[in-house]
């Protein structure tokens with residue numbers, strides 16, 4: 001199994017400087033053409049790289065945690081929780097930037113309307129107040145939740161498609177793969193996205209005895 005990722009950081013264009021790179025036309029460009037705006041001062045960057053990274057991350061996590069792979073293969077109802085847990089531990093969009101449309105105060109710190117803020121989803125996903133032993137990949141963790149898709153009005157609208165793609169892949173891999181073994185991997189160097197630029201894994205196929 002090989003995954004090669006386009007991921008070298010490039011010079012950021014003015015429209016993209018605060019956002020992950022994406023695969024093509026941004027939703028803002030599309031929205032601007034139709035006369036709509038998505039949010040003040042922001043473009044948005046769906047959807048290809050995030051899903052590729054999420055898929056690569058989940059394979060790497062199972063290769064490193066074969067006990068968890070055995071659990072999933074024995075009980076396919078764990079797949080939705082495995083997707084959540086992998087997105088929590090390895091968050092493809094660890095931070096996102098937004099501009100405040102009203103004044104806020106968080107933990108006594110005021111932030112004025114118009115301020116640009118960074119939402120640290122990757123950090124929140126490993127908040128030990130919410131997730132005991134946060135670095136541990138545990139598909140039996142409950143509740144299995146995370147902030148990898150954001151939250152609120154601008155929550156990722158691709159959630160269901162992304163979950164469907166990852167879920168179908170895990171189903172098929174669980175049918176055919178008994179073991180993954182990472183041969184080589186390289187981290188992606190990118191300001192906005194987190195994951196692997198390259199992952200090569202050997203697989204041990206399922207035999208008659210599983």
Ligand code: HEM
Pocket residue numbers: 027038039044045046047048050051054091092093096121148149150151153154155156157158159161162
């Ligand atoms: C595992 C895969 C994915 C991850 C981790 C992900 C993550 C995110 C995050 C963190 C945001 C920003 C949310 C916020 O501002 O709070 C976002 C926005 C968005 N995503 Fe995704 N995404 C994924 C897949 C997709 C897919 C498959 C699509 C489309 C088919 C998509 C379309 C979008 C769009 C259009 C926005 C902008 C929404 C807005 O600003 O109103 N994403 N995504």
